[in-house]
Amino acid sequence: MNIALFTDSYYPTKSGIVTVVVQLRKILTELGHHVVIVTVASHEKGAEEEKPDPNILRVYSIPAPFGDNQYMGFPHKKQVVSFLKEHNIQIIHSHTEFYIAHAAKQAGKILHIPVIATTHTMWEDFYKYYLFNIGRLVPVSVIRKLVHRLYKKFYAFINVSDKARSYFKEPFMLPNIPSTVIPNAVDTEAFLSHPVTDEARLALRKQLGIKKDDVVLVFVGRIVEEKRVEELFDIVVRIIKQRPNVKMLFVGSGGASFDLEKATSKLKLRKQIIFTGFIDWQDLSLYYSAGDIFVTTSLSEMHSMTALEAMLSHLPVICRKDESFSDTVFQGKNGYLADTDEEMDAYILRLVDDESLRKQFGEESYALSKNFSIRTHGLRTLAFYKEVLAHYPKAVTDADLQAAVAVIQE
Numbered sequence: 001m002n003i004a005l006f007t008d009s010y011y012p013t014k015s016g017i018v019t020v021v022v023q024l025r026k027i028l029t030e031l032g033h034h035v036v037i038v039t040v041a042s043h044e045k046g047a048e049e050e051k052p053d054p055n056i057l058r059v060y061s062i063p064a065p066f067g068d069n070q071y072m073g074f075p076h077k078k079q080v081v082s083f084l085k086e087h088n089i090q091i092i093h094s095h096t097e098f099y100i101a102h103a104a105k106q107a108g109k110i111l112h113i114p115v116i117a118t119t120h121t122m123w124e125d126f127y128k129y130y131l132f133n134i135g136r137l138v139p140v141s142v143i144r145k146l147v148h149r150l151y152k153k154f155y156a157f158i159n160v161s162d163k164a165r166s167y168f169k170e171p172f173m174l175p176n177i178p179s180t181v182i183p184n185a186v187d188t189e190a191f192l193s194h195p196v197t198d199e200a201r202l203a204l205r206k207q208l209g210i211k212k213d214d215v216v217l218v219f220v221g222r223i224v225e226e227k228r229v230e231e232l233f234d235i236v237v238r239i240i241k242q243r244p245n246v247k248m249l250f251v252g253s254g255g256a257s258f259d260l261e262k263a264t265s266k267l268k269l270r271k272q273i274i275f276t277g278f279i280d281w282q283d284l285s286l287y288y289s290a291g292d293i294f295v296t297t298s299l300s301e302m303h304s305m306t307a308l309e310a311m312l313s314h315l316p317v318i319c320r321k322d323e324s325f326s327d328t329v330f331q332g333k334n335g336y337l338a339d340t341d342e343e344m345d346a347y348i349l350r351l352v353d354d355e356s357l358r359k360q361f362g363e364e365s366y367a368l369s370k371n372f373s374i375r376t377h378g379l380r381t382l383a384f385y386k387e388v389l390a391h392y393p394k395a396v397t398d399a400d401l402q403a404a405v406a407v408i409q410e
Helices: 016-030 077-086 099-111 123-129 140-151 162-168 198-207 229-242 257-266 281-289 305-312 341-352 355-372 374-391 398-406
Strands: 002-006 034-040 056-059 061-063 071-073 091-094 115-119 156-159 179-181 215-220 246-251 273-277 293-296 317-320 335-338
Touching: 002 016, 002 099, 016 034, 016 305, 016 374, 034 071, 034 077, 034 099, 056 077, 071 099, 077 099, 091 099, 091 374, 099 115, 115 162, 115 374, 123 140, 156 162, 156 374, 162 179, 179 398, 198 281, 215 229, 215 281, 215 305, 229 246, 229 257, 229 273, 229 293, 229 341, 246 281, 257 273, 281 305, 293 305, 293 341, 305 317, 305 355, 317 341, 335 341, 341 355, 374 398
Parallel strands: 002 034, 002 091, 034 056, 091 115, 115 156, 156 179, 215 246, 215 293, 246 273, 293 317, 317 335
Antiparallel strands: 061 071
């Protein structure tokens, strides 16, 4: 099969969507399919020195008004169509909803091929933190109308979680576009490409100023407002006041880092709350290993990649109760789901004080992480593609897609 993935997020930029697209391209290629990418031109330093990939079309782009080092592409329709013709593309899979997605839909119409999309972002929870600092003044109804308009002409959806599917099935959204759920996955082989030894783990903890008896909470991701890192910081401060042996590791970079580091200094907690800055993905497994409990207060996830990575790293997970964690975090089994930020405190303290329970939850996390293999993800996506192609240009149904994907088991 010849497949085109359209995305505003790709190397050398780092994000959850980049990880998803890179992993999908890798597994589809390994399964014997030809995959091309249509994405943004890179603005990263040194990127222009990369050897051009004939299977990647990079289009003109500008910095996006949301996120750090994120871009929006403005493709030329004829250039895109020519590229797709050259590769005899049979199906287009969009991982964005903006101008690149519009180009995908235009190209699909011209070439008479289906264009489907994965719904990655819960804009309703996300937009208020951006849009040139006026996001909080924009009514949610406006965002719903915009999302509806951006997604309305796709042939079918892949939803990464029940949360995503429920949202797009709401009456105000696009309930008539057929869809099914294919959860995100972790490329175990790539993630664990550098095996973490006890020696390396202890060396990193020593380098970070973590003592043998310290219990380390870890958050991995962009240090930005929509991840509710400020709320997580407040929880951590309360925990440290009660348990001086607790340390917090913020792994990542982002616009909220400066204020949080400033607050840390003001509270004289620089030894207890540690900011690593940006860490390359291939090195992340070591930083997860330095932690004892993965924590997040984010409510804007569709399906958390970092929670999956934490589970693969044998860590218990404590998060806010949200449908995006419905298939990854199970109450009292591999972690806790808190109804409020304040409830997070008790759950964290429970695991801080009980090493055997931490280990028990961590082993259960690892067992559950095996439900999200990259191979299964690739096979399910292929089953979705084949069902779409079998029906196109006539309509496919939810039941058709769900049945096709359900056949693929771990």
